Amino acid sequence: QAMSADILESAMLAAFxxxxxxxILKTLRTRSTAGxxxxxxxxxxxxxxxxxxxxxxxxxxxxxxLFYAVxxxxxxxxxxxxxxxxxxxxxAAEAI
Numbered sequence: 001q002a003m004s005a006d007i008l009e010s011a012m013l014a015a016f017x018x019x020x021x022x023x024i025l026k027t028l029r030t031r032s033t034a035g036x037x038x039x040x041x042x043x044x045x046x047x048x049x050x051x052x053x054x055x056x057x058x059x060x061x062x063x064x065x066l067f068y069a070v071x072x073x074x075x076x077x078x079x080x081x082x083x084x085x086x087x088x089x090x091x092a093a094e095a096i
Contacts, residue, residue, distance in 0.1 A: 006064050013067035020074035027081045033089060041079045048072040 027036070052068040055061055 006062060010064050010067050013064070013071055017067065017071045017074065020071065020078060024074065024078050024081065027078065027085065031085055031088070033082050033086045036082055038079075038082060038086075041075060041082060045072065045075045045079060048075060 027033075048068055048071050052065060052072060055065040055068060
């Protein structure tokens with residue numbers, strides 16, 4: 001039963017995780033923060049931190065924790081790109 005729950009949790013994390021590389025590539029291609037929400041990124045980032053923390057606190061560091069960690073890193077990368085391109089956008093706006 002616990003194994004089935006882990007498999008389902010991993011599948012959910014994998015499904016969510018598939019969206020982040022596409023989102024990161026879009027940001028790199030467009031070099032823009034248009035359509036991005038910093039609040040959304042931070043909420044999702046917090047969610048993955050909470051999920052991974054729960055695994056650590058329970059002492060349940062199995063393969064599912066790896067899915068949390070990978071997703072956390074992907075969202076963190078997207079968030080850092082947001083700050084980078086937002087800074088560039090503001091600099092360009094000030095130069096006008």
